[in-house]
Amino acid sequence: MKDFIEGSDAVARAVALCRPGVISAYPITPQTHIVEFLASMVADGKLKSQFINVESEHSAASLVLGASAAGERVFSASSSQGLILMSEVLFNIAGMRMPVVLACVNRALSAPINIWNDQQDSMAVRDSGWIQLYAETGQECGDLIFQAYRLAESPEVRVPVMVCLDGYLLSHGLEVVDVPEAAEVDKFLPPYRPTEKLDPAVPMTFGPLAGPDYYLEIRHDLHAAMRGALKLIPSIAADFSRQFGRNSGGLVEAYRLEDAELAIVAAGSVCGTIKEAIDALRQEGVKAGLLRLVTYRPFPEEAVSAALAGVGRVAVLDKAISLGATGPIYADLATALVRGKHQARVNGYIAGLGGRDITIETIREIFTRLSGEEVSAGFVGLKG
């Protein structure tokens, strides 16, 4: 069914179709609409889940961890400071191999306090052992939720998944979204049947203390599961497109890259603007292209390297920065290209922090600067 709705609504409807047994969240702008939509579905009896209002994001993440360990499919959502407050639990959820799905509505981090969009929050927890998927459109916000549960609950993965959507731009932006029927979703997403859960019949101990003799192997196993997800993500995306008749998700999306000489690499809703800029540049004879990262963790090195083969100059647009170093995507991409023995020149640009508009003009500026000075963290749009 097609409906003109905001990204938050697309997420909430997708979550409801996945029927989690337990939902818990703490309100933070701009995540609130997602949980408000879910709360009203529960209040109206349309969604038969436990919806638990907690006293902090730390507890929201902890609560869904507990419910997941007890065998239920779960959901939470957060943003910015909330995600950072839960970061201790995020590492724990991944380490305990709980298939939690969480929507991160991307927002800048304090200080100064700022409620607008960038991607510093999810980027700051990129090492937590969560798979991170970045949506470009409202449609994809919902579509990634279905795929996230499939991925997280796959026995060979068992890793939590964070679906990242840009605050306001996607969470509050209205667009026509195709919301699937329940029966279709049920065909795509089997019921969650954990191999082990908190159960008196088989009373296992979850979350033990592991010393130097064991910790390394356990962490390696988590890393290997993340790397294994690189194979599963494209096959789940392919399944999805067979089932629902549209493309969403996957590792990367290549846009007009075949013969490109210049390319931008980015993630999230900004890719819509970049595509428009590229179309305009192409009309002017500039061979420009885009590589959109859908999956940022695990980092799809091989897919990135293959997609950028033959591109002479690559600009990475980061909406976050590892202060004192570079943008996070830049660092990963530069490593991937070195490993792929690319000759491309890679420049890194930081834009859009704290909700500063990224327009077609901003993208044009990046393409222009790409032919000039070599930079690893060049801020774009700085005033005077």
Place this chain on the structure above:
Amino acid sequence: MPEHLLSPGHTACAGCGQALAARLVIDTAGPNTIIVNNTGCLEVFTTAYPESAWEVPFIHSLFENAGAVASGVESALRQTGRLDQIRVIAQAGDGGTADIGLQALSGMWERGHDILSICYDNEAYMNTGIQRSGLTPTYTSTTTSPAGKASAGNPRPKKNVMEIALAHGIPYVASASAGFPMDLQKKVKKALAIRGPKYLHIHVPCPLGWRHEPADTYRVARLAVETGLFPMVEFEGGQQTGAYTLSAPKPVAEYLKLQGRFRHLFKPGAEAALQEIQAIADRNIARYGLVKPA
């Protein structure tokens, strides 16, 4: 069925009051119980991977979140209609309960989850090396509140978690002690028969941190109660319904002198501090009616 639901082979110190109490709790609660445990001594000495001393389903996540994790476990059981058959216990030490874990615990109580929360109170952060917590009593010498020429130890009074629990309007709040095993078991049983949030605060001597002989764990625990320093009381529906009464309270010095953490109070010049501790016991006795009027 194993003899006990907490197996031997755990690595608690010899004479550990917490090991003693935790086994009494789980043996009373029975096999259809899920334990959610904060980080702390109890979690560390029972779950060194790849082994576990627990014979019931057990989960440890972090230092401060047992209240929230247990709320999640309880919500999952509620969602699947299993809350009638399975009990949930959230447990922690004094720091995990009264300091770092208080917010999650408060949230759990306020939301009315059907969970028994237990504090094993050994009055300091023992797992990390005997640092002061919010439940360390007045004038205790710990590694971060050491007694010295300019200090008589921890200057602040012990936080009253019982009152905090009561302020949430929960149906059952009680205190118990490792020195009164039968009373402890009775309270666990009673608490688990009540639906909604319950709180049990258990005083558990720590031979290492309190610096007493391991064989004195029981004696020290009893003296804490018999002096009035640790009142054993019960509240149902917000009203006090029980207290372990004393015919003649013992002087606090009898309790304190068995423990190295109070040794400095028996040096010349510490008389006033000792009197202050006696006054705390006297106030407890008056407040909770620990001595029945003749």
Place this chain on the structure above:
Amino acid sequence: MSVNINSRPGSARNNRTGSWRVDRRPKFLRQNCIACRLCLLVCPEGIITGKAKNSFETDYVYCKGCGLCAAVCPKKDIEMIPEDTETEG
């Protein structure tokens, strides 16, 4: 998952903590026992068994020699003896 990160119930039994005993171990005299069960209730290891009077015993594989059982016995029917003492039976 190649490594199982959860632990089996009661597997701590693999740790034979009896090796911790330094110099003393409890001896159940079995003379004046009234089967009050206090020793069984307070043993932090949960290793004392027995039902009838004068039937109580411990498991030296795990006994840490803390002496709590001897300290609580109201009939003084448990004695802490030097570790190198022979026990009959």
